[in-house]
């Protein structure tokens with residue numbers, strides 16, 4: 001098999017932020033056997049052609065100079081990650097911190113830093129992931145702007161492409177969403193994905209909205225209120241950044257329902273909540289003979305704990321797509337994003353189906369088989385040897401339709417079982433790590 005050979009680097013823009021620090025700490029903890037990869041979608045399957053999580057090498061840019069071990073310690077004290085992990089991994093985190101550099105002002109220098117990181121660690125490929133603070137919606141036509149005057153997220157994409165690296169925008173910022181950057185990615189033969197990781201309220205919306213549509217129930221209004229602290233919450237207190245985020249969160253409704261119900265999504269900054277977000281949604285709808293009904297849900301999520309495993313998934317998947325010769329946008333990764341690039345479905349079940357076929361395609365390409373060959377490309381994980389091998393029963397049933405050569409089941413119902421299950425629902429799903437979480441406030 002021709003796996004994604006060699007070493008893969010992950011260059012994080014915003015490398016000292018909450019999401020980045022949680023992702024790095026998590027990868028180091030998984031490498032040390034101190035944690036299971038709960039929340040990592042790619043760990044649902046045996047995908048031997050992906051770079052192992054523990055092999056990823058991290059670096060990045062940030063405008064903050066708070067050292068990574070200190071940031072991890074603060075996240076430990078806040079219950080975002082287990083405090084004992086931050087302490088046990090302090091020296092590994094300090095090693096990674098040495099590869100986190102101040103943000104240069106020119107795109108050329110950003111690209112040079114990324115290339116130097118690749119050379120220093122003899123990396124075969126680097127995936128650049130933007131997890132920096134959300135930017136305001138641009139107020140001017142960016143096609144006329146000089147490269148060094150582009151928003152920071154677009155400069156990051158430009159630098160990634162010219163350095164020959166895949167790029168992911170996990171934020172709602174502009175990123176690679178400019179025709180000139182799309183052309184640049186294709187010219188350099190590198191793939192990119194985005195935008196804005198789907199980790200909470202929008203994830204639930206992408207499951208519920210298709211349900212109303214499929215049952216032919218008319219959604220009259222859908223209003224959401226998100227309360228959030230932390231660095232992300234503080235950045236979103238700026239009305240312009242807030243506008244970028246709320247647009248990205250509301251889009252799924254029009255896309256899945258085919259019309260825009262009344263209502264808006266609001267994000268309010270509540271400092272004391274830190275990284276723990278509360279989202280409350282009220283949906284009013286009508287059914288047969290116009291009878292009015294309502295449903296509401298409340299989501300209590302730890303944003304960085306939800307986002308970090310997806311960062312590891314995306315790093316591995318973009319590395320694989322790059323190795324497989326993919327260039328340009330990857331709409332197949334819509335499952336991970338609130339506002340997917342390219343033409344992609346909005347319902348989570350359809351996005352799951354698309355992701356599975358993407359994995360199968362990659363599997364065939366990277367293992368040198370053809371789609372007609374008998375080799376089953378996707379098998380469920382679960383040797384039990386590694387702490388991550390305890391994928392929940394629900395996840396296993398989700399994996400099983402594509403697990404065997406006997407046939408592929410209904411991926412939509414698989415998606416529904418994944419979306420509807422929590423680790424606590426499933427036998428063995430409640431890991432020691434989760435139970436041990438020091439001071440978890442969720």
Ligand SMILES: NC(=O)c1ccc[n+]([C@@H]2O[C@H](COP(=O)([O-])OP(=O)(O)OC[C@H]3O[C@@H](n4cnc5c(N)ncnc54)[C@H](O)[C@@H]3O)[C@@H](O)[C@H]2O)c1
Pocket residue numbers: 013014015016017018019020061062063064103130131132133134135152170171172196197198199200230231232235303304306307
């Ligand atoms: N946590 C989630 O569930 C989630 C979901 C979707 C999107 N996101 C997005 O991910 C991003 C990161 O979230 P977070 O909670 O880690 O925020 P954070 O505020 O903790 O971290 C952002 C980091 O970016 C740095 N930064 C700011 N401008 C920069 C620049 N131009 N270049 C490099 N670094 C820069 C900051 O110093 C900070 O360290 C945000 O844009 C957020 O909207 C998060």
